[in-house]
Amino acid sequence: MARVSDVRFIAYAVPDLEAERRFYVDTWGLIEVASEDGLVYLAAPGSPEKFAVRLRQAAERSVELVGWAAETRADVDALHAHLTAMDAKIISAPSPLTGLGGGYGFRVFDLDGHALEISAEVERGPSRPLTRNEDLPIKISHVVFHTPKVTVRLLASASPTGSATSCASYAATAGTIAWRSCPARRP
Numbered sequence: 001m002a003r004v005s006d007v008r009f010i011a012y013a014v015p016d017l018e019a020e021r022r023f024y025v026d027t028w029g030l031i032e033v034a035s036e037d038g039l040v041y042l043a044a045p046g047s048p049e050k051f052a053v054r055l056r057q058a059a060e061r062s063v064e065l066v067g068w069a070a071e072t073r074a075d076v077d078a079l080h081a082h083l084t085a086m087d088a089k090i091i092s093a094p095s096p097l098t099g100l101g102g103g104y105g106f107r108v109f110d111l112d113g114h115a116l117e118i119s120a121e122v123e124r125g126p127s128r129p130l131t132r133n134e135d136l137p138i139k140i141s142h143v144v145f146h147t148p149k150v151t152v153r154l155l156a157s158a159s160p161t162g163s164a165t166s167c168a169s170y171a172a173t174a175g176t177i178a179w180r181s182c183p184a185r186r187p
Contacts, residue, residue: 001078002070002071002074002075002076002078002079002082003070003075003079004068004069004070004079004118005069005070005071006068006069006139007066007067007068007069007139007140007141007142007143008049008052008067008068008069008117008119008122008140009049009051009052009053009054009065009066009067009140010052010053010054010063010065010066010067010140010143011053011054011055011056011063011064011065011066011067012053012054012055012056012061012062012063012064013056013057013058013060013061013062013063013064014055014056014057014058014061015057015058015059015060015061017040017055017056017057020055021040021042021055024042024053024055025042028137029045029135029136029137030042030043030044030045030052030053030137031043031044031045033050033051033100033125034051034100036100038056038057039054039055039056039100040054040055040056041053041054041100042054042055043125043126043127044127044136044137044138044139044140045127045128045130045136045137046127046128046129046130046136046137046138046139047125047127047137047138047139048124048125048127049069049101049122049124049125049139050100050101050122050123050124050125051100051101051125052137052139052140053140054100063114063145064115065107065115065116065117066114066115066116066117066143067116067117067118067119068116068117068118068119069118069119069120069122070105070118070119070120071120072120072121073094073104073120073121075120076094076104076105076106076118076119076120077094079106079118080093080094080106080108080118083108088108088109089108089109090106090107090108091106091107091108091109091115092106092107093106094106097117097119097122101122101123101125102121102122102123103119103120103121103122103123104119104120104121105117105118105119105120105122106118106119110145112145114145
């Protein structure tokens with residue numbers, strides 16, 4: 001079964017681009033790998049992903065896009081077909097990606113309107129092994145969206161029966177949120 005494997009990147013809109021850039025570079029230890037068309041791309045030194053954070057100047061702070069990794073082009077197509085069959089709001093169909101790192105992917109809104117990009121065949125960036133006590137990020141391991149009653153909404157969308165298997169399957173294949181376990185039933 002096709003599924004997402006990792007978080008590739010998080011794209012933020014920020015009111016003070018230079019302050020955010022300094023925070024991610026000076027405090028987090030990310031490396032600026034590109035700055036073009038008003039976007040700043042920052043990579044984690046221990047990750048082969050082309051970038052881990054994308055920043056853009058905006059009046060309001062927000063998470064603009066979360067990028068998820070699929071293993072293959074066929075997985076991207078299968079995930080797109082799965083989400084389309086579930087009546088997900090597709091932003092763009094699978095196609096070659098034109099942003100930094102390229103690749104093949106599509107965009108979709110999750111249940112709460114967060115934009116997600118699912119991609120494969122993305123160009124890798126430079127990375128290096130980190131030493132045992134080196135205090136630098138390897139990669140983004142997870143994303144947390146604060147959403148009221150998300151489990152109930154995912155269960156309702158994932159399966160007519162609301163089974164735990166369907167909930168876990170939806171969370172893993174759709175790439176929006178994953179739990180260790182989901183309740184078998186919800187009122």
